[in-house]
Amino acid sequence: MFVDVAYYIIVLATLLSVVGFVVTKDIVRAAGLLLVVLACVAAAFAFMNSLLLAMIQLMVYAGAVIVIFLFGVMLTRREAPTSRLRQLVSHENLTYLVFAALLFLLILRASAGLTSPLGYLYVSPQLVATSLYVELRGVVYALAALIGASSIGAIYVVRREKKHFDTTQGGGGEKR
Amino acid sequence: MGIELIFNAANLNFVAYASTTGLAEGLSLAIISISIAAAEAAIGIAIVLLLDKLFKTVDVDKIKELKG
Amino acid sequence: MNTQITLTGIIVFIERNVYLRFLLVAIVAFIIVSIGSLIELYIERKFWARIMSRYGPTEVGKFGTLQLIADAVKFLVKEDFSPAAADRTIYNLVPVFSVTVSFASLLAIPFDYTVASLFPRSLHPLTFVASNFDPSLLVAFGFFALEPLIVLFGGWAAGGKYTLIGGFRSAAQLISYEIPLVLSFLSVVVLTQSLNLFQIIQTQAHSWPFAVLAFPAFITFTVALLAELERTPFDLTEADTELVSGWNTEYGGTKFLLVYLSEYIRAFAGSAILVSLFLGGWLGPAPIPPLIWLFLKTIIVFTVLVWIRAAYPRVRIDQMLALGWRILIPVSAVWLILTPFVAHLAMVHGALA
Numbered sequence: 233m234f235v236d237v238a239y240y241i242i243v244l245a246t247l248l249s250v251v252g253f254v255v256t257k258d259i260v261r262a263a264g265l266l267l268v269v270l271a272c273v274a275a276a277f278a279f280m281n282s283l284l285l286a287m288i289q290l291m292v293y294a295g296a297v298i299v300i301f302l303f304g305v306m307l308t309r310r311e312a313p314t315s316r317l318r319q320l321v322s323h324e325n326l327t328y329l330v331f332a333a334l335l336f337l338l339i340l341r342a343s344a345g346l347t348s349p350l351g352y353l354y355v356s357p358q359l360v361a362t363s364l365y366v367e368l369r370g371v372v373y374a375l376a377a378l379i380g381a382s383s384i385g386a387i388y389v390v391r392r393e394k395k396h397f398d399t400t401q402g403g404g405g406e407k408r
Numbered sequence: 409m410g411i412e413l414i415f416n417a418a419n420l421n422f423v424a425y426a427s428t429t430g431l432a433e434g435l436s437l438a439i440i441s442i443s444i445a446a447a448e449a450a451i452g453i454a455i456v457l458l459l460d461k462l463f464k465t466v467d468v469d470k471i472k473e474l475k476g
Numbered sequence: 477m478n479t480q481i482t483l484t485g486i487i488v489f490i491e492r493n494v495y496l497r498f499l500l501v502a503i504v505a506f507i508i509v510s511i512g513s514l515i516e517l518y519i520e521r522k523f524w525a526r527i528m529s530r531y532g533p534t535e536v537g538k539f540g541t542l543q544l545i546a547d548a549v550k551f552l553v554k555e556d557f558s559p560a561a562a563d564r565t566i567y568n569l570v571p572v573f574s575v576t577v578s579f580a581s582l583l584a585i586p587f588d589y590t591v592a593s594l595f596p597r598s599l600h601p602l603t604f605v606a607s608n609f610d611p612s613l614l615v616a617f618g619f620f621a622l623e624p625l626i627v628l629f630g631g632w633a634a635g636g637k638y639t640l641i642g643g644f645r646s647a648a649q650l651i652s653y654e655i656p657l658v659l660s661f662l663s664v665v666v667l668t669q670s671l672n673l674f675q676i677i678q679t680q681a682h683s684w685p686f687a688v689l690a691f692p693a694f695i696t697f698t699v700a701l702l703a704e705l706e707r708t709p710f711d712l713t714e715a716d717t718e719l720v721s722g723w724n725t726e727y728g729g730t731k732f733l734l735v736y737l738s739e740y741i742r743a744f745a746g747s748a749i750l751v752s753l754f755l756g757g758w759l760g761p762a763p764i765p766p767l768i769w770l771f772l773k774t775i776i777v778f779t780v781l782v783w784i785r786a787a788y789p790r791v792r793i794d795q796m797l798a799l800g801w802r803i804l805i806p807v808s809a810v811w812l813i814l815t816p817f818v819a820h821l822a823m824v825h826g827a828l829a
Binding site: 250253262263266269270273276277280281282284285288289292293296297300301303304307308350351352353354355359360362363364367368371372375379 | 412413416419423426427428430431432433434435436437438440442443444445449450452453456457459460
């Protein structure tokens, strides 16, 4: 029962962070709230008995994708803190909050008939590995081929451009 | 950034199916979805940084021409 | 007689209640980590000083043991300020987040296996174990890998451009060296076919330690760990003699204490993960209890890291990135590919369970 209450608290936190993410004017705060959303979703995964996926979510999404977004945000020039669309949207904060509250109530009502909102079946990492590398191995091979091709292509493009600018390794190129 | 929200919603569904039916396909599809979303974020930042270099701004309202 | 019955009652109650067990794990981990970090900090200052032919702290306490407490008190009584251009919320949250993440990675390292041996009656060794869950290696590493976020938010939150640049350099270093770290510990996962850190240590009870069986992975893991913990030779982002302090320049007083503490807690966690994966965790000959073995091995690993810090100069950023992307990643990837063959050979000759 406490587990269910804790799960509903996580759901509420997710919805409130999403509302904050959509509403906020400062883009770095938006990235921070997206981080909170991702962490809450990882907690939801943990409640659904798959810590494997919760940790993968934290490592890949919260650890790498948010870093990518922050690099993009902080390395580019931004003139005004908001665009016109965001100024329009920020007057309707209440709408988002009401919508999130209605969604939460819908979730509560939909899970009122169940004994528990969470399924408790556990899938071990060995099973996941089996299904990923035996049954879904076509997808894995396709992704590996794509990543390999793009890496080789990237290395080729960088090497081809390298002849046009000097690499300042250790104070001066070899052509001095 | 909003795309990540959508990807997460889909992943929540995948993991919920995996935990209620006990099959591992849900988790496998969620892992594949996460990896594709990460690759797509990398492409997104490449585009954003190139836009900044070429047009000196990232405001999409100001980038009106196709010629780079 | 009465106290024995009460003790048994308490133990049975804890055994039956999963949440109490986790609470006990958290308390044990907290105590061990605090003691471990203090000992680590002391060794850092004294050992490093002796290698440099000087004494470390000697004034406060006998042989300078209370110096750390004096430093902590000094940080705590300082003024709690925030820069004018800072984003208050994120600025105040970053040190808290940093310590939380560093402590969270310790929940998965099996210190709690050894708690049962501390009780007078011989208990089932798995009584208090709550860290025997399946992806515990991923949990330990996942919270470890949230550090680039902390340095980015921390460097940005102070509002100046130099801390931001310092944050970028740190984040670039940290995300570059996560890949060799993961590939190295994947070699160990292939050898044991389990992501459970508890299981990995137990496999090492019947086989050669993985520092021998997966030697290249051990080397790459150590180098990548040095870079992840931002210790010399990879501490170009703090560079205490050149820059002021990198991304945490604008943090003062209690906030700096939390950031500094989280650095050493991460060092403890990283050394504990290295010990559990490669050096056999709490395994060791009988007269020393397992808890002391794990602790001792972690402290020895950390002493070696301090030794490396005292002995090597700092690398430049392009040398650091070249080492990470061009040398460590291919080496650890090639070793990962070779690992199944090594595992087969080892199983045939009885070196692996």
